[in-house]
Amino acid sequence: xxxxxxxSSEVADQPPIEEVGASFTQRLxxxxxxxxxxxxxxxxxxxxxxxxxxxxxxxxxxxNLFNIVSQTAVTAVIAIGMTxxxxxxxxxxxxxxxxxxxxxxxxxxxxxxxxxxxxxxxxGTIIGGIIGLVNGLLINAARxxxxxxxxxMMGVARGLVSIFTNSVxxxxxxxxxxxxxxxxxxxxxxxLLVVVLLALLAHLILNRTRLGRYTYAIGSNGEAARLxxxxxxxxxxxxxxxxxxxxxxxxxxxxxxVNSGQPNFGIGLELDVIAAAVIGGASLFGGQGTILGTLIxxxxxxxxxxxxxxxxxxxxxxxxxxxxxxxxxxxxDQFRRRKFAVASR
Amino acid sequence: xxxxKDEPVLRLQHISKQFPGVFAVNDVSLDVYPGExxxxxxxxxxxxxxxxxxxxxxxxxxxxxxxxxxxxxRFHGPQHxxxxxxxxxxxxxxxxxxxxxxQNMFLGQEPLRLGLIDRSTExxxxxTLLKQVGLNIDPRRLVSGLSVxxxxxxxxxxxxxxxxxxxIMDEPTATLTEQEIHELFNVIHNxxxxxxxxLYISHRLDEIFRIAHRVTVMRDGQVVxxxxxxxxxxxxxxxxxxxxEIANLYPKPSTTIGEVVLRVTGITRAHVLRNCSxxxxxxxxxxxxxxVGAGRTELARAIFGxxxxxxxxxxxxxxxxxxxxxxxxxxxxxxxLTEDRKRDGLAMNLGIDQNITMAHLPVVAGILNLGQERRxxxxxxxxxxxxxxxxxxxxxxxxxxxxxxxxxxxxxxTQAKVLFFDEPTRGIDVGxxxxxxxxxxxxxxxxxxxxxxxxxxxxxxxxxxRILVIREGQIAGAVEREQFSEERIIALATGAxxxxxx
Numbered sequence: 001x002x003x004x005x006x007x008s009s010e011v012a013d014q015p016p017i018e019e020v021g022a023s024f025t026q027r028l029x030x031x032x033x034x035x036x037x038x039x040x041x042x043x044x045x046x047x048x049x050x051x052x053x054x055x056x057x058x059x060x061x062x063x064n065l066f067n068i069v070s071q072t073a074v075t076a077v078i079a080i081g082m083t084x085x086x087x088x089x090x091x092x093x094x095x096x097x098x099x100x101x102x103x104x105x106x107x108x109x110x111x112x113x114x115x116x117x118x119x120x121x122x123x124g125t126i127i128g129g130i131i132g133l134v135n136g137l138l139i140n141a142a143r144x145x146x147x148x149x150x151x152x153m154m155g156v157a158r159g160l161v162s163i164f165t166n167s168v169x170x171x172x173x174x175x176x177x178x179x180x181x182x183x184x185x186x187x188x189x190x191x192l193l194v195v196v197l198l199a200l201l202a203h204l205i206l207n208r209t210r211l212g213r214y215t216y217a218i219g220s221n222g223e224a225a226r227l228x229x230x231x232x233x234x235x236x237x238x239x240x241x242x243x244x245x246x247x248x249x250x251x252x253x254x255x256x257x258v259n260s261g262q263p264n265f266g267i268g269l270e271l272d273v274i275a276a277a278v279i280g281g282a283s284l285f286g287g288q289g290t291i292l293g294t295l296i297x298x299x300x301x302x303x304x305x306x307x308x309x310x311x312x313x314x315x316x317x318x319x320x321x322x323x324x325x326x327x328x329x330x331x332x333d334q335f336r337r338r339k340f341a342v343a344s345r
Numbered sequence: 346x347x348x349x350k351d352e353p354v355l356r357l358q359h360i361s362k363q364f365p366g367v368f369a370v371n372d373v374s375l376d377v378y379p380g381e382x383x384x385x386x387x388x389x390x391x392x393x394x395x396x397x398x399x400x401x402x403x404x405x406x407x408x409x410x411x412x413x414x415x416x417x418x419r420f421h422g423p424q425h426x427x428x429x430x431x432x433x434x435x436x437x438x439x440x441x442x443x444x445x446x447x448q449n450m451f452l453g454q455e456p457l458r459l460g461l462i463d464r465s466t467e468x469x470x471x472x473t474l475l476k477q478v479g480l481n482i483d484p485r486r487l488v489s490g491l492s493v494x495x496x497x498x499x500x501x502x503x504x505x506x507x508x509x510x511x512x513i514m515d516e517p518t519a520t521l522t523e524q525e526i527h528e529l530f531n532v533i534h535n536x537x538x539x540x541x542x543x544l545y546i547s548h549r550l551d552e553i554f555r556i557a558h559r560v561t562v563m564r565d566g567q568v569v570x571x572x573x574x575x576x577x578x579x580x581x582x583x584x585x586x587x588x589x590e591i592a593n594l595y596p597k598p599s600t601t602i603g604e605v606v607l608r609v610t611g612i613t614r615a616h617v618l619r620n621c622s623x624x625x626x627x628x629x630x631x632x633x634x635x636x637v638g639a640g641r642t643e644l645a646r647a648i649f650g651x652x653x654x655x656x657x658x659x660x661x662x663x664x665x666x667x668x669x670x671x672x673x674x675x676x677x678x679x680x681x682l683t684e685d686r687k688r689d690g691l692a693m694n695l696g697i698d699q700n701i702t703m704a705h706l707p708v709v710a711g712i713l714n715l716g717q718e719r720r721x722x723x724x725x726x727x728x729x730x731x732x733x734x735x736x737x738x739x740x741x742x743x744x745x746x747x748x749x750x751x752x753x754x755x756x757x758x759t760q761a762k763v764l765f766f767d768e769p770t771r772g773i774d775v776g777x778x779x780x781x782x783x784x785x786x787x788x789x790x791x792x793x794x795x796x797x798x799x800x801x802x803x804x805x806x807x808x809x810x811r812i813l814v815i816r817e818g819q820i821a822g823a824v825e826r827e828q829f830s831e832e833r834i835i836a837l838a839t840g841a842x843x844x845x846x847x
Contacts, residue, residue: 207713208712208713208715209708209711209712209713210706210708210711210712210713211711212713213699213706213713216692216695216699217692217695217699217703220692220693220694220695221688221689221690221691221692221693223688223689224683224689224690224691224692224703225692225703226651226671227649227651227671227681227683227689227690228671228675228703228704228755229670229671229672229674229675229676229704229759230672230703231670231672287692287693287694287695288694
């Protein structure tokens with residue numbers, strides 16, 4: 001602030017700066033809220049992990065962990081984008097269909113058009129981005145709600161997959177294509193590397209860039225953001241494009257894992273993705289959410305699914321467990337907010 | 346009426362409400378007599394609203410007793426309080442917009458016949474009750490089609506249907522026009538005639554003196570004094586509320602008025618604004634006066650690019666600017682502090698620092714400079730005396746006055762040459778009001794051009810160099826400071842002068 005507002009005042013006897021006495025404990029408390037929030041999901045993750053280590057001899061084997069990681073990668077990559085979308089108080093229901101369409105079309109680029117596989121991965125990603133762009137334009141130019149827009153897109157993209165493939169899988173990709181979903185570098189699974197890199201990047205964007213700050217501002221109060229001169233439509237559209245790109249890329253990871261394009265991939269995937277973000281502390285009302293939390297949420301869901309399989313729990317029960325975990329996570333989130341009324345970030 | 350006027354209908358004895366760490370209401374004793382308007386005054390956070398929630402049984406007291414007609418009442422939730430005859434008219438109305446007036450009035454107590462809702466009785470009784478509050482409308486209409494004032498009267502009629510003995514009103518005039526306030530006061534008068542006691546919470550001093558029989562002042566959760574109307578004046582009331590003298594509520598400094606900074610010509614927006622033109626000078630404080638809905642906020646929003654305009658030009662410092670969005674307005678050097686801080690001013694769950702930098706992020710190539718952001722926020726905290734233990738604190742936990750300072754800081758950060766303050770003191774304590782006005786004065790002294798929008802005339806009369814009066818989307822006239830008078834402005838705002846002339 002260059003122009004100094006002199007604080008000598010005609011207003012008599014200002015009260016002293018209030019609350020300073022309590023500030024240390026208060027600040028400590030505000031910090032605690034942060035830690036506790038992530039602890040809840042993180043703590044649950046650790047407990048389930050330890051439990052499964054003892055309950056199943058297979059759980060803590062390299063093979064199984066690799067399996068979990070590559071399964072989670074698809075969900076986690078999309079959930080990174082979903083974190084942005086949910087922070088803006090939006091939603092994207094079309095990510096599962098988008099991943100299927102992009103994954104299938106990417107594979108068709110290789111099989112039918114002879115495109116080299118690395119370029120096809122880029123191609124599939126861009127197709128996802130185009131779907132995201134259409135979502136973004138429908139929301140911001142045609143002013144449809146995100147729910148309706150992406151509900152429609154969920155059907156459109158799923159329908160297009162069937163039209164392009166006649167609902168038959170696309171095969172004939174070279175073995176090298178499997179690298180993305182199944183390969184390792186120095187023994188580290190490539191899908192894990194991909195998730196870690198994307199998560200780091202997303203975390204930096206969310207906390208250290210204009211795009212990230214505007215994401216929170218738009219979700220916290222869109223009208224205030226607009227009246228503060230933020231071009232909210234442009235940014236919102238961009239965020240749906242990012243979500244689309246990530247869904248497309250995740251579709252290619254999924255195709256690479258099975259070395260083919262599967263038209264039925266990703267049915268119901270959007271719900272896992274949204275659940276991951278919500279378990280990780282993102283609020284559907286907007287303005288809240290972190291990448292770390294979302295990752296924890298994604299891995300928690302995967303490990304529960306994996307553990308259920310290892311322990312021979314009926315598949316129907318898995319969904320019940322996941323549902324209850326969502327309730328518990330959101331209940332906990334609301335409980336702690338009420339408990340620590342003076343919340344801060 | 347079985348009650349004697351000398352016996353309190355309602356007695357609160359040593360009522361306390363403790364929230365973790367604080368006493369929101371601390372050992373309050375209070376008597377309410379039939380037929381009186383008992384005003385509860387106090388700053389934000391003084392405990393008025395909590396006390397009313399205890400009475401209407403939304404919250405349970407931690408200790409103490411409440412006697413209704415000498416009988417202690419037990420805590421059983423708001424329904425129980427209603428059935429005892431304690432009705433609450435909320436600030437935000439609790440009516441269901443998609444139901445009819447009659448359905449709303451008998452919600453939860455529908456007259457039945459053979460187990461089905463007896464609609465004709467419902468409608469008939471609604472009509473009678475509506476008449477008692479001076480509303481002559483069809484009870485079969487939907488609530489969503491009513492004005493705020495009408496909705497409020499429906500709420501009051503609903504309270505009457507419950508045969509209420511005590512009616513609690515929480516800032517009922519906050520969004521009413523002068524005419525509507527007048528009608529509301531008539532209704533209140535009729536109710537007290539019938540022996541109903543009114544507990545009336547208010548911020549507005551002028552109102553308190555118009556309707557109160559007795560005034561109870563609260564501060565920090567405690568009752569400071571209960572006095573009959575005759576024993577208080579404005580100065581005393583403020584001192585009781587704030588706990589200290591306020592030398593001058595409207596500290597207007599003398600400023601030198603400079604060049605024209607903003608020139609607005611022929612601004613028109615279909616059905617809202619018609620051909621509005623004016624000039625604003627550096628260092629000038631220009632008031633926008635007018636009735637609620639006359640187009641003051643609309644004119645500000647149009648100039649700021651928040652709403653589209655159909656015609657008109659805007660010049661800033663002699664240069665014509667095209668303003669199609671708030672973004673463009675900010676670039677041109679215009680800032681707008683909105684009327685409703687919570688709805689379209691603040692990002693509630695972001696920190697003070699993030700709210701301050703929202704209109705002017707310190708970025709290099711898209712990357713935030715967090716150190717710069719922190720320094721900016723700390724500087725603003727010191728200069729505007731934003732009282733907080735941490736600048737990272739979420740704004741939702743701040744008081745109204747502190748929140749307002751956060752928004753002021755945001756706009757100072759943009760280096761705006763023209764600043765609109767739309768109802769800057771709404772919902773703000775008396776003490777904080779003086780600080781905000783002090784700040785506005787200092788900004789004018791620095792040569793910024795200020796437009797002050799307010800529904801409370803004394804604010805404009807004291808702070809402004811010139812007042813534009815807006816009526817039905819047009820500028821009805823301008824009044825210079827030497828010619829300021831309440832009558833002149835009201836005449837322009839209501840069009841009374843024209844009628845006289847005819």
